[in-house]
Amino acid sequence: MELSPEKNAKVFKAFCDEKRLMILELLRSGEKCACVLIDQMEIGQSALSYHMKILCDSGIVESRQEGKWTHYKISEQGSQEALLLLKAITTPDSAAEDNGRSN
Secondary structure, X not given: OOOOHHHHHHHHHHHOOHHHXXXXXXXXXXXXXXXXXXXXXXXXXXXXXHHHHHHHHHXXXXXXXXXXXXXXXXXXXXXXXXXXXXXXXXXXXHHHXXXXXXX
16 A cells, blocks of 8 residues: 555545535445535535545545436445555554564
8 A cells, every 4th residue: 555645645635624524424325426415415516526526536435427417436445545544654663563573
């Protein structure tokens, strides 16, 4: 797993906004069309696009186009990578070294 500050910042930026956390909560129940998210969030198209770009750039959310609408869902791989990233950057170096020796 690559631990670059730029990529790390994208992942954590995705989690540091109340609206994006609300979007993730809505996506927990499955894929949603942008039109559904706009209605449920009571925000405009441009605001949703802004938040979805950040979520997609982080890898936590993936999108697919269907006609004029975009559908979004939580990425299993992106979610797993975010979890591993949090663990990696919050594990003290000495614990990481001890884990390396026990393998």
